[in-house]
Amino acid sequence: MDKYDICNGTIEIGCDCESALTAIFDHTYDTPRQPHHDLIHEIRSKLASSPVTWIARHVRGHQDKHVPIHLLDMWSQLNVEMDSLAKTYWNQMQPTIQPFYPANQTGWSLWIGQRKLSSWDRVSLYNHAQKTDILAHWSKRRCIPENLISSINWEACENAVKQLGLHRALWVPKWLAGYAPVGKVMKRYKFQTHAECPRCSEFEDTIHVIRCESLLATTKWDSSIATLDAWLLQVGTMPDLRHAIVTRLKAWKTILSTLGPMLTTLLKSKISSAGGAF
Numbered sequence: 001m002d003k004y005d006i007c008n009g010t011i012e013i014g015c016d017c018e019s020a021l022t023a024i025f026d027h028t029y030d031t032p033r034q035p036h037h038d039l040i041h042e043i044r045s046k047l048a049s050s051p052v053t054w055i056a057r058h059v060r061g062h063q064d065k066h067v068p069i070h071l072l073d074m075w076s077q078l079n080v081e082m083d084s085l086a087k088t089y090w091n092q093m094q095p096t097i098q099p100f101y102p103a104n105q106t107g108w109s110l111w112i113g114q115r116k117l118s119s120w121d122r123v124s125l126y127n128h129a130q131k132t133d134i135l136a137h138w139s140k141r142r143c144i145p146e147n148l149i150s151s152i153n154w155e156a157c158e159n160a161v162k163q164l165g166l167h168r169a170l171w172v173p174k175w176l177a178g179y180a181p182v183g184k185v186m187k188r189y190k191f192q193t194h195a196e197c198p199r200c201s202e203f204e205d206t207i208h209v210i211r212c213e214s215l216l217a218t219t220k221w222d223s224s225i226a227t228l229d230a231w232l233l234q235v236g237t238m239p240d241l242r243h244a245i246v247t248r249l250k251a252w253k254t255i256l257s258t259l260g261p262m263l264t265t266l267l268k269s270k271i272s273s274a275g276g277a278f
């Protein structure tokens, strides 16, 4: 391939895909939610850094279907020729060339295994997040037996999280992963020199925030449990279930074993199954 050091001038591109031209030349910004975002973002970045001025024109495709090619203008004839060459190339290469992904030069890319996502695909990512290796990771991390983690009602959890609103819904996974700004994390990222709880001076991780035994924390805990109990009663929760939820939460607060997180998760699943939110 020959290369020329062109530093100025204008190049006009003819293209029969109007939506691509709009996304690349007309939109003020691109978003990962749009189809083929990886290509669009890459092209826009390359055009923005090019010293040459790029302009585009839309050319209607397949015009030779209705009009003899010699009567078409130059742009339309070139479009027909390009289409024909592209199909020939595809037919020759498609049986032997595997799909490949040129490395992108700008931003970052999102992969599921060997497959690159061309845009933000929430469904694929959620399905991937339920893969066995991730379930195994959380089973080990939160001490949830493997037979129980598969029995969690994820659909009910989804409904419950949606009721929290965006900000609290974003907060929940951060909290469960331990990445809230508690002493442990604040010390790790050097925002402070210690990991002490500001209320009782013990080591502070996310679990401690709930289990803290300072007067202020226990008062807040007791009032929260009372509020939850009243709400469970108000929404007509089965009495045995309500009793189990409240007594187990209280028991969880006092036991110090690593079973704590497991019970929390199980309770969330039970509450969600009953149609409530945690």
Ligand SMILES: [Zn+2]
Residues within 6 Å of the ligand: 197, 198, 199, 200, 201, 202, 208, 212, 213, 214
């Ligand atoms: Zn404390």
